Amino acid sequence: xxxxxxxxxxxxxxxxxxxxxxxxxxxxxxxxxxxxxxxxxxxxxxxxxxxxxxxxxxxxxxxxxxxxxxxxxxxxxxxxxxxxxxxxxxxxxxxxxxxxxxxxxxxxxxxxxxxxxxxxxxxxxxxxxxxxxxxxxxxxxxxxxxxxxxxxxxxxxxxxxxxxxxxxxxxxxxxxxxxxxxxxxxxxxxxxxxxxxxxxxxxxxxxxxxxxxxxxxxxxxxxxxxxxxxxxxxxxxxxxxxxxxxxxxxxxxxxxxxxxxxxxxxxxxxxxxxxxxxxxxxxxxxxxxxxxxxxxxxxxxxxxxxxxxxxxxxxxxxxxxxxxxxxxxxxxxxxxxxxxxxxxxxxxxxxxxxxxxxxxxxxxxxxxxxxxxxxxxxxxxxxxxxxxxxxxxxxxxxxxxxxxxxxxxxxxxxxxxxxxxxxxxxxxxxxxxxxxxxxxxxxxxxxxxxxxxxxxxxxxxxxxxxxxxxxxxxxxxxxxxxxxxxxxxxxxxxxxxxxxxxxxxxxxxxxxxxxxxxxxxxxxxxxxxxxxxxxxxxxxxxxxxxx
Amino acid sequence: xxxxxxxxxxxxxxxxxxxxxxxxxxxxxxxxxxxxxxxxxxxxxxxxxxxxxxxxxxxxxxxxxxxxxxxxxxxxxxxxxxxxxxxxxxxxxxxxxxxxxxxxxxxxxxxxxxxxxxxxxxxxxxxxxxxxxxxxxxxxxxxxxxxxxxxxxxxxxxxxxxxxxxxxxxxxxxxxxxxxxxxxxxxxxxxxxxxxxxxxxxxxxxxxxxxxxxxxxxxxxxxxxxxxxxxxxxxxxxxxxxxxxxxxxxxxxxxxxxxxxxxxxxxxxxxxxxxxxxxxxxxxxxxxxxxxxxxxxxxxxxxxxxxxxxxxxxxx
Numbered sequence: 001x002x003x004x005x006x007x008x009x010x011x012x013x014x015x016x017x018x019x020x021x022x023x024x025x026x027x028x029x030x031x032x033x034x035x036x037x038x039x040x041x042x043x044x045x046x047x048x049x050x051x052x053x054x055x056x057x058x059x060x061x062x063x064x065x066x067x068x069x070x071x072x073x074x075x076x077x078x079x080x081x082x083x084x085x086x087x088x089x090x091x092x093x094x095x096x097x098x099x100x101x102x103x104x105x106x107x108x109x110x111x112x113x114x115x116x117x118x119x120x121x122x123x124x125x126x127x128x129x130x131x132x133x134x135x136x137x138x139x140x141x142x143x144x145x146x147x148x149x150x151x152x153x154x155x156x157x158x159x160x161x162x163x164x165x166x167x168x169x170x171x172x173x174x175x176x177x178x179x180x181x182x183x184x185x186x187x188x189x190x191x192x193x194x195x196x197x198x199x200x201x202x203x204x205x206x207x208x209x210x211x212x213x214x215x216x217x218x219x220x221x222x223x224x225x226x227x228x229x230x231x232x233x234x235x236x237x238x239x240x241x242x243x244x245x246x247x248x249x250x251x252x253x254x255x256x257x258x259x260x261x262x263x264x265x266x267x268x269x270x271x272x273x274x275x276x277x278x279x280x281x282x283x284x285x286x287x288x289x290x291x292x293x294x295x296x297x298x299x300x301x302x303x304x305x306x307x308x309x310x311x312x313x314x315x316x317x318x319x320x321x322x323x324x325x326x327x328x329x330x331x332x333x334x335x336x337x338x339x340x341x342x343x344x345x346x347x348x349x350x351x352x353x354x355x356x357x358x359x360x361x362x363x364x365x366x367x368x369x370x371x372x373x374x375x376x377x378x379x380x381x382x383x384x385x386x387x388x389x390x391x392x393x394x395x396x397x398x399x400x401x402x403x404x405x406x407x408x409x410x411x412x413x414x415x416x417x418x419x420x421x422x423x424x425x426x427x428x429x430x431x432x433x434x435x436x437x438x439x440x441x442x443x444x445x446x447x448x449x450x451x452x453x454x455x456x457x458x459x460x461x462x463x464x465x466x467x468x469x470x471x472x473x474x475x476x477x478x479x480x481x482x483x484x485x486x487x488x489x490x491x492x493x494x495x496x497x498x499x500x501x502x503x504x505x506x507x508x509x510x511x512x513x514x515x516x517x518x519x520x521x522x523x524x525x526x527x528x529x530x531x532x533x534x535x536x537x538x539x540x541x542x543x544x545x546x547x
Numbered sequence: 548x549x550x551x552x553x554x555x556x557x558x559x560x561x562x563x564x565x566x567x568x569x570x571x572x573x574x575x576x577x578x579x580x581x582x583x584x585x586x587x588x589x590x591x592x593x594x595x596x597x598x599x600x601x602x603x604x605x606x607x608x609x610x611x612x613x614x615x616x617x618x619x620x621x622x623x624x625x626x627x628x629x630x631x632x633x634x635x636x637x638x639x640x641x642x643x644x645x646x647x648x649x650x651x652x653x654x655x656x657x658x659x660x661x662x663x664x665x666x667x668x669x670x671x672x673x674x675x676x677x678x679x680x681x682x683x684x685x686x687x688x689x690x691x692x693x694x695x696x697x698x699x700x701x702x703x704x705x706x707x708x709x710x711x712x713x714x715x716x717x718x719x720x721x722x723x724x725x726x727x728x729x730x731x732x733x734x735x736x737x738x739x740x741x742x743x744x745x746x747x748x749x750x751x752x753x754x755x756x757x758x759x760x761x762x763x764x765x766x767x768x769x770x771x772x773x774x775x776x777x778x779x780x781x782x783x784x785x786x787x788x789x790x791x792x793x794x795x796x797x798x799x800x801x802x803x804x805x806x807x808x809x810x811x812x813x814x815x816x817x818x819x820x821x822x823x824x825x826x827x828x829x830x831x832x833x834x835x836x837x838x839x840x841x842x843x844x845x846x847x848x849x850x851x852x853x854x855x856x857x858x859x860x861x862x863x
Contacts, residue, residue: 006656010642010649017644017685370650373640373701376598377657378629 003379007387008394011361015395029399030406032349049074050132051084051093055101064099064113064139071135088118095132105143141321148317159309162302169302173295179288192274199274203256210249210256217242217249343494344466346403350425351486352457353399354432355439358392359453362440381528385437385521392433393426400425420496420503427513428489434520435485441527460486483512549611551576551709551740552597553618554766556606559589559596566592568605570766572759574709574742576611579735580769581755582744588761590744591637594711597742598632599625613708630658633707633739637714639698643687647678647697650686651704658705665704672700675733677726692723696730703734710734712743716750728754783824787817788844789835800834816844824848 015021050073054061068075076093078084084096096116103111113136117129221242224235314320365371365388374384436453443449463481464470470481481487492510495501550573558568566589574580584590595601597608599621609618612627621628641650648669655665673679676696681689686697695715702710712731716724724747731754735741745751751758757769789797794817798810801819806827809820821827824847835842 003656003659006653010645010653013649014642014644368642369636369638370640370642372636373634373654374657376600376629376632376634377654378626378659379657 003383004387004390007384008391011365011388011391012394014364015361015391029349029353029402032403034406034410048072048095048132049076049093051076051078051087051096052099053078053081053084053096054099054103057099058103060105060139060143061099061103064097064136067135067139068132073132073135085116088116094118095129097132097136105147144321145317148320152315152317152320155309155312156315158305162305162309165298166302166306169295169298173292173299176288176292176295179284192278196274206256207253210253213249214246217246340498342407343497344490346400346425347428347486347490347493348461348466349403350396350400350428350489351432351460353396354392354429355436355453355457356450357395358388358433358436359440359449360446361388361391362437363443363446363449366440367446381525385524385528388437389430389433392436393429396429396433397425420501420506421493423503424489424492424496424506424510427510427517428485428493431485431489431513431516431520434517434524437524438520438527441524460484463487464490466490485513485516488513549576550574551578551611552742553609554597554606555609557593557596557603557608558605559592559601559603565764567761567764567766570606572766572768574740575757576740577735577738578756579731579741579743579754581751581758582742582761583746583748583751583758584744584761585746589764590746590761591713593761594634594713594742594744597621598634598711599628610709630705631707632709632711633702633705634711635695635699635702635713635715637717639686639694641686641694641697641701644685646683646685647673647689648682650697650701654701655704660705668704668706672703675703675737676700676730690723692719692726695719695723695727699727699730699734703739707739709740709742712741712745714745715743716745716747724750783821784848785819785821785824785827785831786813786844786846786848787819787831787835787842788815789817789840789842791840793838793840797834797838797840800838801831804830806830 050068052061052065052068052075057065065075065077076087078087078096081096081098084093084098087093088096094117098114098116100111100113103113105111115129115132221239224238224242227235314323365374365384435456439449439452439456443452461467463473463477463484464487466486470478470487473481488510492506495506496503552572552574554570554572557570559566560568570593582590582593592601596603602622608621610621610624610628610631611617612619612624613631614627619627642653645653651669651672652665655668660668669682670679673682676699678693678696678700681693686694689697699710699712699715702712715731716727719727728750731741731743743751743755759769760767787794787797792815794812797817798812801807802810804827806821806823807819808822809818811818811820819827819831828845828847831845832842
């Protein structure tokens with residue numbers, strides 16, 4: 001333990017006696033958190049500049065522009081679409097909105113509002129799209145509400161009209177049914193038959209009576225002929241009268257039986273008319289049936305319309321436009337960007353400090369003229385490793401303390417879960433320190449080692465959520481990224497600081513870190529032992545060069 | 548004298564290049580043993596092998612264990628080797644950002660020396676290395692000589708019985724070199740066995756009791772080196788230039804000295820061949836004074852190490 005303390009003391013003194021190193025160790029994190037705090041201790045979106053272009057601005061496009069202005073956007077009108085797009089390229093504006101000329105809501109026109117954004121600005125583009133489209137959507141919803149209200153009004157009118165049509169159509173149907181019933185009834189035909197048989201019997205009776213009249217006239221005539229007491233003149237007069245009667249009867253018969261005499265005594269004609277009437281009735285009946293089925297169809301369609309209209313239970317325009325409202329509730333109290341960024345920021349700082357500091361410590365030690373002497377002491381390799389490791393832990397925790405203090409004092413950041421956070425930071429620092437030490441032992445020159453450290457740190461950063469979400473990476477990289485120590489540590493610290501998760505809950509997620517630590521320490525021990533052999537060769541070469 | 552270290556048929560090669568082989572040496576206890584060789588001859592490798600940094604490809608190195616009072620293989624007893632040996636490397640193995648005292652305390656801790664003893668050791672070593680007044684100075688602010696002394700102090704912090712010095716005076720001016728020599732002698736007086744590797748022949752001659760030469764992967768043992776030394780001494784030369792340059796008068800005077808082997812006038816210089824240039828130097832200066840010659844240039848041309856090694860090579 002005494003030896004480890006001596007190594008730590010030596011390392012710390014070596015670092016702190018270099019003014020520049022001390023400045024970086026103490027003021028580096030201070031400056032970092034101060035800048036980050038000042039930049040992110042807000043929830044506002046500052047100075048979003050939006051360019052707009054339209055060949056002719058309409059009331060709708062102007063009102064959208066007005067809405068953007070009201071939301072603190074700096075809106076600039078451009079003379080052409082190209083100018084507007086070029087302004088994004090020159091970073092004068094963040095987005096360009098091109099409105100169709102004379103933007104109006106009409107059936108013929110398809111209105112397309114085009115957004116132009118710079119996707120190369122990964123960290124800004126989604127924020128710009130989201131913010132602007134939210135404002136445009138608000139206006140779009142306003143317009144949609146108006147249109148839907150009109151539509152609903154029309155539907156209501158249809159509903160009322162269909163209800164109004166329902167009664168007459170029902171009456172028509174009733175009448176039609178009644179007519180059908182009446183026409184379809186045998187009484188009409190029976191009446192027609194009765195009428196026909198009456199006509200026939202009238203005809204027969206009349207014929208019979210006429211025959212009777214004729215025969216009676218003949219018999220009267222013969223009776224009279226035999227009558228002697230009657231003068232011939234009388235007889236002749238009677239005969240004339242009887243002849244007139246016979247003639248009249250004959251004339252009546254002829255008239256009754258004559259088909260050409262239609263107007264007065266046309267019984268056959270009457271019968272024919274009756275047949276025609278029956279046929280007409282049948283036609284009327286079929287027309288009534290057709291009418292009835294039409295009415296039926298109208299009724300059915302009306303029912304459908306009514307049913308369809310009845311199915312439109314939501315008749316509020318705003319409800320139709322936004323059938324459900326989405327409310328985004330933060331699972332933690334809404335604070336500033338610094339609060340959300342803080343875990344990532346701390347892990348980022350810890351990663352780079354641990355990597356660089358441990359690499360630097362190993363390189364300083366390796367290139368120190370005293371390195372050789374360490375190896376000819378009875379102190380085992382593991383003690384040197386632990387000494388370097390603990391020095392790193394100590395310095396990183398000093399820096400973390402500075403960061404947390406500045407964050408707490410200047411930016412009122414709160415850390416509800418101190419102990420789990422410290423444990424996570426300890427495991428993270430350990431992992432990155434071991435990685436940094438490994439780089440230090442693997443590389444020969446300080447420059448290449450530093451370059452390797454920065455490259456590795458950057459790789460860890462790129463394969464994390466810090467720039468783009470891991471989920472949006474190609475699947476292989478995405479899977480690989482979940483084993484990225486930066487991702488593991490950042491996720492664990494975020495869950496602890498923001499959601500107050502216990503270390504026990506997070507232990508499972510942190511297993512890869514423990515595996516890394518164990519493997520790295522074993523490799524380091526091996527390398528340090530090998531270095532004990534290597535150093536003598538270097539020492540020899542170094543000695544020879546100086547001769 | 549008891550033998551402290553035994554090299555037995557040691558061979559070391561890197562990537563099939565043999566650095567040295569068939570090394571058979573014995574270092575006596577409490578002696579100052581010199582290993583001399585040209586740059587790249589394998590001196591440092593030999594020292595590194597001695598402290599167990601390198602495993603030899605063949606042979607063994609034994610050291611006398613004060614704990615068990617027996618000879619043990621260096622390679623089987625590394626923890627004891629690290630307690631027994633102290634090593635001052637050519638480039639001082641120090642932390643520039645730590646003070647003199649902090650460096651000593653740090654290495655003492657690595658050797659697991661109790662605090663009380665550490666305090667005492669630091670005090671003694673600061674006295675020996677004459678760094679007491681600099682104890683709170685950062686190493687980066689020390690002179691090269693001070694760094695070398697501190698490096699030796701660090702090598703001695705755990706009271707080793709054997710001290711290895713790898714080129715202790717390399718990159719130092721003559722004054723600082725002599726400071727180190729004095730320090731080595733002081734350390735030796737405390738009973739420490741010292742093995743010193745150097746490419747300075749004069750340094751080795753001045754300090755070491757016995758010297759081995761390493762050349763072309765071979766070790767010339769101390770016995771052979773002694774013979775060689777005497778034969779090479781003949782080649783020493785003093786080159787003098789003076790005003791008004793009446794060298795005949797001066798040569799006549801110098802010819803009386805037994806140490807002068809040959810006198811030749813070479814243009815504006817007088818060449819004096821001797822077997823001991825350092826001792827003759829005072830005679831030359833006083834002779835110039837008496838003949839009223841004002842010395843404008845005086846060069847001591849000893850046999851170069853290169854030529855020594857060439858001779859050794861020829862001898863082999």
